[in-house]
Amino acid sequence: MQATAETQTSEAAIVAAAQALRQDAVRMLGELVAHPSLMSEERSAQAYMADTFAALGLQVHEFQIDEDRIRAHPGYSPSIVSYEGRPNVVGIHKPDGPSRGKSLIFNGHIDVVPTGAPALWTHPPFDPFIEGDRLHGRGACDMKAGIVAYTMAFKALQSLGLAPASPVYFQSVVEEECTGNGALACLVEDYRADAAIIPEPLGGIMTCQLGVIWLAIEVLGKPVHASVAQTGVGAIDFSLYLFAELKKLEARWNEPSARYRCFAHHAHPVNFNLGKIQGGEWASSVPSACPATFASASIPT
Numbered sequence: 001m002q003a004t005a006e007t008q009t010s011e012a013a014i015v016a017a018a019q020a021l022r023q024d025a026v027r028m029l030g031e032l033v034a035h036p037s038l039m040s041e042e043r044s045a046q047a048y049m050a051d052t053f054a055a056l057g058l059q060v061h062e063f064q065i066d067e068d069r070i071r072a073h074p075g076y077s078p079s080i081v082s083y084e085g086r087p088n089v090v091g092i093h094k095p096d097g098p099s100r101g102k103s104l105i106f107n108g109h110i111d112v113v114p115t116g117a118p119a120l121w122t123h124p125p126f127d128p129f130i131e132g133d134r135l136h137g138r139g140a141c142d143m144k145a146g147i148v149a150y151t152m153a154f155k156a157l158q159s160l161g162l163a164p165a166s167p168v169y170f171q172s173v174v175e176e177e178c179t180g181n182g183a184l185a186c187l188v189e190d191y192r193a194d195a196a197i198i199p200e201p202l203g204g205i206m207t208c209q210l211g212v213i214w215l216a217i218e219v220l221g222k223p224v225h226a227s228v229a230q231t232g233v234g235a236i237d238f239s240l241y242l243f244a245e246l247k248k249l250e251a252r253w254n255e256p257s258a259r260y261r262c263f264a265h266h267a268h269p270v271n272f273n274l275g276k277i278q279g280g281e282w283a284s285s286v287p288s289a290c291p292a293t294f295a296s297a298s299i300p301t
């Protein structure tokens with residue numbers, strides 16, 4: 001730390017400064033949740049983050065993911081939608097003098113998963129509300145709270161007249177919930193530090209994480225009239241059969257002997273999910289087609 005005051009600032013003083021920002025943090029989280037940053041709709045939330053970083057005196061770097069630059073990287077996944085108008089935003093802190101100590105990256109994703117069935121929400125998903133000591137809304141937990149936490153950590157230091165003595169990069173990235181290309185683009189953009197912290201709401205400190213594989217299959221059946229259904233092959237039935245077979249693969253991959261060593265302790269590290277299925281034409285025809293999307297995913301990120 002660089003202290004503007006001559007006196008050494010205690011850890012307790014830093015913690016107290018962070019606690020003093022609680023209302024600020026709640027306000028920022030509510031404002032961020034109100035930006036419906038579903039995949040491909042992250043623009044307004046990212047503009048909010050750019051403004052927030054600028055207000056803290058950070059240098060702001062906004063850049064759009066360039067697929068031609070990340071495609072050759074082993075971490076690349078094919079994108080689903082265009083990156084046009086969906087920038088990554090990085091707030092950059094550089095010390096006034098020579099760097100001392102360790103540099104750090106904070107990385108948080110701004111995208112949120114779909115909101116699901118409206119009937120299951122007691123409040124609109126992007127209309128944050130507070131109940132007890134929790135703020136609810138899509139993305140409040142995963143992981144806008146993490147972005148707020150790293151932002152407030154820096155602000156707390158500022159309130160004490162302190163600043164990190166090495167570079168710190170505050171990354172707000174798009175598209176974590178499927179490809180991870182947002183964080184990858186930061187890496188390819190050559191953001192490097194001695195350590196990186198991703199303040200995901202997973203509890204505790206994790207140093208290893210599973211990824212996700214998406215699998216899209218379109219099953220074509222043998223359509224016949226429902227009255228002779230036994231002579232056809234229903235595309236929906238066959239998709240369900242395929243998924244049942246994938247669940248057997250899931251069981252094999254979760255066998256203790258098949259696990260990667262970092263997940264040896266985990267109760268059920270690999271999970272296949274039949275995330276989306278649609279098919280058929282109407283009730284009295286054996287379905288001719290059934291597109292389905294499966295995912296093999298880890299503990300939620």
Ligand SMILES: [Zn+2]
Pocket residue numbers: 109142143176200300301
């Ligand atoms: Zn997350």
